Amino acid sequence: MQPEGVAGLEHTPLDSATRTRMVVSARSLCQSGDDHRARGRYAQAETLYHQALAVAQLVYGDRHVEISVICNNLAVLYKYTGDFQKASDLYQRALAIIEESLGQDHPDTAAIYHNLGGLEHEQGRHAQGEPFARRALAITMRTFGPNHPKTAADMAALAAILDGQRKYDESESLYLRALSIFERDYGEKQYDIAVNVNNLAALKEAQGKLTEAEPLYRRALEIKESLFGAEHPDCAVTLNNLAVLLRKQGKYGEAKAAYRRALTLLSRSLRSEHPKILVCRDNYRTLLQLQRKQHGC
Numbered sequence: 001m002q003p004e005g006v007a008g009l010e011h012t013p014l015d016s017a018t019r020t021r022m023v024v025s026a027r028s029l030c031q032s033g034d035d036h037r038a039r040g041r042y043a044q045a046e047t048l049y050h051q052a053l054a055v056a057q058l059v060y061g062d063r064h065v066e067i068s069v070i071c072n073n074l075a076v077l078y079k080y081t082g083d084f085q086k087a088s089d090l091y092q093r094a095l096a097i098i099e100e101s102l103g104q105d106h107p108d109t110a111a112i113y114h115n116l117g118g119l120e121h122e123q124g125r126h127a128q129g130e131p132f133a134r135r136a137l138a139i140t141m142r143t144f145g146p147n148h149p150k151t152a153a154d155m156a157a158l159a160a161i162l163d164g165q166r167k168y169d170e171s172e173s174l175y176l177r178a179l180s181i182f183e184r185d186y187g188e189k190q191y192d193i194a195v196n197v198n199n200l201a202a203l204k205e206a207q208g209k210l211t212e213a214e215p216l217y218r219r220a221l222e223i224k225e226s227l228f229g230a231e232h233p234d235c236a237v238t239l240n241n242l243a244v245l246l247r248k249q250g251k252y253g254e255a256k257a258a259y260r261r262a263l264t265l266l267s268r269s270l271r272s273e274h275p276k277i278l279v280c281r282d283n284y285r286t287l288l289q290l291q292r293k294q295h296g297c
Contacts, residue, residue, distance in 0.1 A: 001133040004050070007121075012231060012255065016060065017128075019035075019059060020221065021146070022055055022058060023059055023066075024054045024072070025052050025055050026030065026053075026055040026056040026059065027066075027067065029048050029049075029051045029052035029055065030048070030049065030052040030056075030069065030070050030073060032043045033046075033048035033049040033073060033074070033148055033253060034050045034073060036048060037073075037076070037080070038228075039228075039229075039232070039242075040232050040233040040234070040268075040269045041269070042077060042080060042081050042269055042270070046074070046077060046081075047072060048056050049070060049074040049077065050074070053067070053070045053071070053074065054194070055071055060174045063097055063100065063101075065097060065102070065108075067094075067097060067141075068093070068094040068095075068097040068098050068101075068108075068112075069094075071091075071093050071094040071097075072090070072112060072115065074090055075087040075088075075089075075090035075091045075094065075115065075119075076111045076115065076262070077120050078090065079115075079118070079122055079216045079288050080272075081270060081271070081274065082270070082271070082274040082275055082276070083247055084119060084122070086121055086248075087119055088116075088119060089133075091112055091115055091116050091119065094112050095109070095112040095113075095116070096270070098102055098112055102205055105139055105142070105143075106139075107140065107143050107144075107150065108137040108141065109139060109235060110135070110140050110150075110154065111136070111189070112141070113132045113133070113135045113136035114132070114133065114136040114140070114154055114157055116129070116132040117129040117130070117131075117132035117133035117136060117157055117158070117161060117208055119220045120161070121157075121160055121161050121164060123193060124164065126161045126164030126165045126242065127165060129161045130158070130161050130162070130165070130214040130277070131248075133154065133157050133158040133196065134158060134163050135154060136154045136157065136158075137151070137154040137157075137158050140149050140153075140154045141154075147181055148181070149181060149182065149185050149186070149192070150180035150184055151181070152178040152179075152192070153192060155174045155175075155177055155181075156174065156175060156178040156192065156195065156199065157173035157179040157180075158174055159171045159172075159175045159203075159278070160180065160199050162288040163199065163203045164203065166206070166241050168203060168206070168207060172200070175196060175199060175200045175203065176219045177186055178192075179193065179196050179197070179200065180230040182196060187256035188223070189223055189226055189227065190223070190227075191223075191224075191227055192236075193223060194219075194220045194223035194224045194227070195220070196214050196224070197217075197220040198216070198217065198220035198238050198241065200215045200216055200251070201205060201214075201216030201220065201241065201245075203211065204216065204240060205241075205244075205245055205248075208249060210245060210249055213245055214242070214249070215297075217238055217241055220238045221235060221238045221239065221242060224238060231265060231268075232265070233265050233266055233269045233270065234267040235265060236261075236276070236280070237262075237276065239258045239261055239262035240258070240259065240262045240276075240279070240280045241261075241263070242258050243255045243256075243258035243262065243283065243284075243287070244283055246288065247283075247286070247287050251288065252287060252291050252294070256284075256287060256288075257286055258290075259280060259283060259284040260284070261279065262280050263277065263284065267278060
């Protein structure tokens, strides 16, 4: 989200040269935060975002669009780290600024609704997330049309939330439409494709179509590894999902290796009580119990 063209009131009287330096500093700090977050360096990213916010507030005050950008990006980080209330508060703060400055039907407003829906989805609160996701899709559909990548991203986000409510037909239709747009515009190696393929695999798995789900999980993992490297914590999400599938197929050895790798990646960047670690650890324990029963232990 990169809003532009909106003026704001300065919080502190500053000479032109000082103001320019501070604006550049705030944007640079925020960009550095984005870079660290993308690399899975969450603690460093948090520090940089807070520094960016402090500088930006000195320049702009509390109600400028630039403040909403930093709040949104910091909220994304807190979603990753499992600090869901902090993420929600920051998204709501960003939304209030965006709606006040740009209006309720602006694409940047849609971006915040998209993220609010994703935050509810992350917590398993799919019904609560659906209105946010539908609002985001309605805005992007009107703004960009039905075949734009931004619209596809909102289709995919809504599909994940519908999948969580077992609304499989609408969910699968949205996944496939979004995937066709992403592949047309981005080719094969793009993060949105990886996420969409992973989620489509999860839908197939939920429908009991395990042989269709496995190659989709493996494709999603290969894309993430090619984009970020094999040691990035985001790979752990797909590894865990793949391990669950392999366990269901009775491929215990492959599943065990995938769980171990996922836990190693997650433990490097997330606190031990993070929901992703707890889920992966519980899944791994279930596998070990099944192995013991299989061997009569």
